[in-house]
């Protein structure tokens with residue numbers, strides 16, 4: 211019994227992936243500048259790869275739904291500002307440089 215060669219091992223590992231690329235039309239036949247046949251990623255695959263490899267949005271663009279606002283203590287959609295989670299109304303009220311978790315401000319409705 212002969213040992214599996216490197217090429218055989220690679221084929222065994224990659225063939226299923228390559229077949230999947232073909233069956234899902236993520237790759238398509240094309241020709242290079244000299245007219246030789248090549249494979250290239252479909253346009254859809256290239257666009258999606260660009261999206262997936264893009265850096266994550268800045269923290270202040272991500273909306274969190276499970277936090278209380280650090281300023282008014284209301285639970286609702288918040289965004290991160292420094293270490294604090296702040297709702298949109300409070301975000302607009304506070305100066306853009308505000309970054310410390312603030313002591314909740316009395317709104318006159320609570321003692």
Ligand SMILES: [Zn+2]
Nearest residue numbers: 279282297300
């Ligand atoms: Zn708030």
